Amino acid sequence: MKKSLLLLTALAVAGMSSTSAQAATHYVSGFGGVSWMQNMDASETYIQDARGEDSSTDLGSGLALTGAIGCDYGSYRFEAEVGYQTNNVKSAIDYINGDAETYPSDAIGTLSASYPMRGDVSALTLMGNGYYDVDLGSKVELYATAGVGVAQVSCHDVNDTGSWTTNGQSGYTLSPNNDPGFNGHETTLAWQVGAGIAAPIADNVKLDLRYRYFATTDFTVADMGSHGNYFGTNSLNTNLSSHSVLLGLRVDF
Secondary structure: OHHHHHHHHHHHOHHHHOOOHHHOEEEEEEEEEEEEEOOEEEEEOOOEOOEOEEEEEEEEEEEEEEEEEEEEOOOEEEEEEEEEEEEEEEEEEEEEOOEEOOEEOOOOOOEEOEEEEEEEEEEEEEEEEEEEEEEEEOOEEEEEEEEEEEEEEEEEEEEEOEEEEEOOOOOEEEEEOOOOOEEEEEEEEEEEEEEEEEEEEEOOEEEEEEEEEEEEOOEEEOOOOOOOOOOOOOOEEEOOEEEEEEEEEEEEO
16 A cells, blocks of 8 residues: 555656756755644544444644755746644544533533643655746746645544543542553545745745645544543544645755
8 A cells, every 4th residue: 555655656756757857957945834734523434332433633733844856847847845744632522423522621510522632643745746837027936836645644642631530529520641642653645735936035046935735535543442532442534634834945956
């Protein structure tokens, strides 16, 4: 499976050789910025005990980094890109047969559908990107981009921040959860689209500002055991998507 995904990425960047290398300007680029991952909605791969347990996990903002090497043919560019983004896990909601499941949230038994989480989710990506550049004059470029590739999505120490116990009088007591949580990773196909603008700031150097939407195809999170109520004890199908704003430099050579 992984070999097939890597082959697809190689085919996506094969456009670099479709035009004579002598006609191309080569470049390297590096970007950093902010990533906003969308909620990870997950559903069970099978129903256990007639209870359809799904979840929605809220992920916060985080860091996004990319680096690429490419060929510029004037109006078109092709590149191979390595990227990384990581976001904190903020909270989650469980759904039992389509209804949000409530949990005691404090010592007096107040019920809440959303409960706090900790840990983070990251994606390491290998992408083949294509660009269409529009010359606005004075070497300023407006461009659109699209790419395909593979992503390794990883969970790091994902778990509830606390656990609830019945105290017999006032309802429930919330205690810190010292379980280290779930750690694991899955590899899946990924794609991205975006747009940006680039302007020269020195000879052969351009300042580049871009927006990017990134998404994976569905993948299966393996059995998480007792780590995290929101995943329960069953394998889940889910996906990952994000919006990013990135600023970086593109250097021709």
